Each structure stands twice: as C-alpha cells, then as structure tokens.
Amino acid sequence: MTGFIKEFAKGIIISNPVFILALGLCPTLAMSDKLENALGMSAAVLFVLLCSNIVVSSIRKYVPAIMRIPVFIVVIATFVTIVNLVFQAYLPSLYESLGIYLPLVVVNCIILGRAEAFASKNPVTASIADALGIGIGFALAITIIALIREILGTGSLTLGDNTLFTLPVLGEHPITILSLSAGAFLVIGLLLAFFRRIGVAKNE
Amino acid sequence: MSNLITIFITMALLNNFILVKFLGLCPFFGVSKKLSNAVSMGAAVTFVMVIASIATWIITQYILIPFNVVYMSTVIFILVIASLVQIIEMFIMRTNYALYSAFGIYLALITTNCAVLGITLWNITEEYNLLQSIFAALGGGVGFTLVLAIMSGIRERLELSDSPKSMKGLPIAFLVAMLLGLAFSGFGGII
Numbered sequence: 502m503t504g505f506i507k508e509f510a511k512g513i514i515i516s517n518p519v520f521i522l523a524l525g526l527c528p529t530l531a532m533s534d535k536l537e538n539a540l541g542m543s544a545a546v547l548f549v550l551l552c553s554n555i556v557v558s559s560i561r562k563y564v565p566a567i568m569r570i571p572v573f574i575v576v577i578a579t580f581v582t583i584v585n586l587v588f589q590a591y592l593p594s595l596y597e598s599l600g601i602y603l604p605l606v607v608v609n610c611i612i613l614g615r616a617e618a619f620a621s622k623n624p625v626t627a628s629i630a631d632a633l634g635i636g637i638g639f640a641l642a643i644t645i646i647a648l649i650r651e652i653l654g655t656g657s658l659t660l661g662d663n664t665l666f667t668l669p670v671l672g673e674h675p676i677t678i679l680s681l682s683a684g685a686f687l688v689i690g691l692l693l694a695f696f697r698r699i700g701v702a703k704n705e
Numbered sequence: 706m707s708n709l710i711t712i713f714i715t716m717a718l719l720n721n722f723i724l725v726k727f728l729g730l731c732p733f734f735g736v737s738k739k740l741s742n743a744v745s746m747g748a749a750v751t752f753v754m755v756i757a758s759i760a761t762w763i764i765t766q767y768i769l770i771p772f773n774v775v776y777m778s779t780v781i782f783i784l785v786i787a788s789l790v791q792i793i794e795m796f797i798m799r800t801n802y803a804l805y806s807a808f809g810i811y812l813a814l815i816t817t818n819c820a821v822l823g824i825t826l827w828n829i830t831e832e833y834n835l836l837q838s839i840f841a842a843l844g845g846g847v848g849f850t851l852v853l854a855i856m857s858g859i860r861e862r863l864e865l866s867d868s869p870k871s872m873k874g875l876p877i878a879f880l881v882a883m884l885l886g887l888a889f890s891g892f893g894g895i896i
Contacts, residue, residue: 523734523875526730526731526734527728527729527730527819530727531726531727571784575780578779578780578783579780581779582776582777582779582780585776601823601826601827601830604778604779604822604826605728605822607779607783607822608783608818608819608822610731678887681890682890683724683883683884683887683890684883686879686880686882686883686886687879687880687883690878690879691876691880693875693879694869694871694876697870697876
C-alpha cells in the first residue's frame with residue numbers, strides 16, 4: 502500500500518509531467534485558455550492514461566519487444582477514440598471547443614512515455630497508481646495555468662454557461678494578451694522558471 | 706486559385722502550427738539549435754505532411770466514408786502515418802543516400818509528431834478537397850519550417866546570453882516564443 506501511495510504522489514509534484522518534465526506541452530498550451538477546456542482535457546488525458554496503463558501492463562509479457570511501440574500506440578488510439586465518441590455524445594459543446602486537440606491526445610508524449618517507461622515494466626497495481634499520479638499532476642498543472650489565463654485574461658471565470666465571478670477592475674480592462682496564444686507561452690514560461698527558482702525543478 | 710493561396714497563407718502565417726496551434730512543439734524546443742538542423746527537420750515535416758494529407762484524404766473519401774467508419778479516423782491515421790514514414794525512410798535510404806544522411810534521423814522522430822497527425826485531422830474538420838488539403842499541408846509545413854528557422858537563430862544567441870539562472874534553457878525559450886507569437890499576430894491584417 503505504501504508503494505501505491507509513493508507511485509501516486511511521485512507524479513503530482515516531484516515528477517509533475519508539465520512543470521518538471523516539460524512533457525505534453527501541446528495540449529497544455531492549446532487548451533489552457535479556459536477553465537472548462539482545461540477540465541475537459543484533464544478528464545480525457547486521465548481516462549486514456551489510466552486505461553492504457555492498465556492494458557499495457559496486463560499484456561506486457563505477451564508483447565514482443567520489437568513490436569511494443571506500435572502495439573502501445575494502437576491501445577492508446579483505441580481509448581482516445583472511445584473518449585472522442587463519449588464527448589461527442591454527452592458533451593457536444595466541449596467536444597466542439599476541444600476540436601482536433603481531443604483526437605491529438607493519441608500523440609501526447611505523457612501517455613506513450615508512461616506506457617513505455619513504466620507500465621511495460623511494472624505490475625498492474627503500480628501502473629494504476631502511476632497513471633493516477635501523473636494524470637492528476639497533469640490535470641493540476643493545466644488547471645492552474647487555465648485559472649491564471651482566464652481570470653487575468655478575461656477578468657472573469659466561467660464554467661459552462663454560468664459566470665462564477667467577475668473581478669472589479671480587470672473585468673473592464675482585462676490583460677487580453679494572456680488569453681491569446683502568445684499568453685500561453687508567457688504563463689508557462691514564467692511558471693517553469695518559478696518552479697526552478699523555488700528549487701522543485703532542476704536548473705539547466 | 707485565390708482560395709488555395711488564401712489557405713496557404715492562413716496555414717503558414719495566421720494559423721501557424723507552432724505559434725498559434727501549438728503543434729510540433731517538441732522539435733521546436735528540442736531540435737532548433739542549429740539553422741541547418743532546423744531547415745532539414747522542417748523540410749522532412751513538410752514532405753511527410755503533404756504525403757500524409759494525400760494518403761489520408763484518399764482513405765477518408767474511399768474507405769472511411771463509404772463504410773461509415775469515420776469515427777475510426779484517429780486509429781487509422783496514426784497507423785497510416787507510422788507506416789508511411791517507414792516506407793519513405795526506406796525509399797530515401799535506397800535511392801538517395803546523401804538526402805537520407807541529411808534528414809534520415811528526423812524522419813523517425815516525425816511518426817509521433819503532432820503536427821503531422823494535426824494536419825490530417827484538420828483537413829477532415831475543415832472538409833477540404835484534395836487540392837485544398839495539399840495546399841493546407843504545404844502552408845502548414847512552410848510556416849513550421851519558418852518558425853523553426855527563426856527560433857534556431859535566436860537560440861544560438863540565447864546560449865551565449867546572460868539570462869537569470871532559473872530562466873536558462875526552456876523558460877527563456879518560451880518567452881521568446883511568446884514574442885514571436887505576438888509578432889506573427891501582426892500578420893492578422895493580411896487576409
């Protein structure tokens with residue numbers, strides 16, 4: 502049980518996929534403009550990561566080493582297709598705003614990376630812990646970035662059709678650059694530097 | 706014809722793959738330290754994007770739509786791209802070894818490059834016809850190469866610059882990317 506918790510906790514801070522390892526940057530940059538998109542992307546990545554880690558870890562003894570990458574990609578692509586269909590059926594507006602980034606979860610290096618580096622070498626329970634830790638670490642990172650960008654970039658926070666709150670001054674004069682694509686680079690660049698400054702991540 | 710040129714310019718400058726759509730960031734931050742590497746990588750990506758666009762367009766029109774399995778496009782496309790890259794690699798290795806040694810190693814990296822899968826999915830979403838898909842892929846590839854080349858020039862100077870310790874490497878590259886993104890948003894008035 503302690504091993505489970507250790508694997509789980511590892512992904513959230515010490516080897517956070519976004520802030521520390523700088524993996525999976527494409528969806529993080531693209532889908533952190535709004536809280537809603539960030540949550541949708543987090544759910545998709547968490548589900549695909551969990552399922553692919555379970556499957557890859559269960560079949561690890563039957564897959565020949567030379568064929569493993571194509572097999573992993575097909576496993577991941579299958580779960581991505583499932584997520585696509587579920588989002589399309591039950592969350593059509595989120596499906597629209599995630600656009601091509603939802604099917605692109607298939608080439609997210611976090612997922613293939615975990616399948617290759619962890620699930621293909623470890624038993625199922627450890628792989629589940631690893632997937633949950635890394636998945637929640639990713640979700641936390643993209644949600645923090647989305648909160649900064651949406652609150653400062655538009656002056657308010659919306660979820661679905663409800664506006665949760667509007668800031669007094671920023672509501673009228675938001676820092677628009679943060680919600681543009683350039684703002685994504687700015688916020689993530691500063692956060693990466695921040696995590697190095699406080700000593701969580703290593704300097705180069 | 707004007708429609709095709711519009712698609713080309715939109716994909717190259719306005720909807721730039723790296724700066725606006727955030728696709729293909731790994732080579733952007735990883736490879737782009739030398740100009741010659743950046744150009745070879747860009748050329749390889751452009752080439753694969755065009756070939757993959759043609760192949761996936763044919764597959765979508767003549768296999769996926771008639772059999773009503775468009776929802777399988779993600780799985781099929783990734784397999785098609787992976788095998789295409791393998792075939793291109795073997796073909797170049799046999800026919801033109803000089804070319805292979807110039808960008809052979811980049812081809813292997815392209816299989817999981819999101820820019821290539823991105824353009825094929827984009828063609829489907831925008832419902833482009835074959836010619837439009839080819840121009841979109843060309844534009845996307847040219848824009849990708851352009852930004853990679855610009856970035857490699859800046860990276861060479863960044864290596865020597867005296868940036869704060871915790872900003873060195875990736876963080877400062879992100880800030881440079883932000884400035885590039887702002888500069889590219891100035892192209893918004895072209896169309």
